[in-house]
Amino acid sequence: MLFHVRMDVHLPPDLDPAVRADIVAREKAYSQDLQRTGKWPQIWRIVGEYSNFSIFDVESGDELHEILSGLPLFSYMTIKVTPLAKHPSKIDD
Known part of the structure; x- marks a missing residue:
């Protein structure tokens, strides 16, 4: 199943810089692992925002929920x- 996901990150401005760096590094590693497995085939930055549009290719909504809730930045x-x-008008490759 394919899902389009928009993620907007809202880190507290007073978050300790070391904590922020750790969370961001863990987030990057987690997302890149999912990209390598094919579960997260597309990720696009939204210009001017701490946000992204992503495409996930997973077995179910439950699997997507598990993946998203495992993101270090989830909270x-x-x-x-x-x-x-x-879409019925799409020409297959």
Whole structure:
């Protein structure tokens, strides 16, 4: 199943810089591992925001929930998930 996910990060401005650096490093490693497995095939930065648009390719909404809730930045995020379906006008590659 494909999902379009928007993630907006809201880190507290007074967060200790060392804590911030640690969380961001763990987030990067976690996301890159998921990219390597094919579960997170697309990630795009939204210009001017600490946000991204991503495409996830997972077995179910439950699996996506598990992945998203495992993000080190999860507690600092607002997340919007949209399930995707193939468009009937799409030309297959």
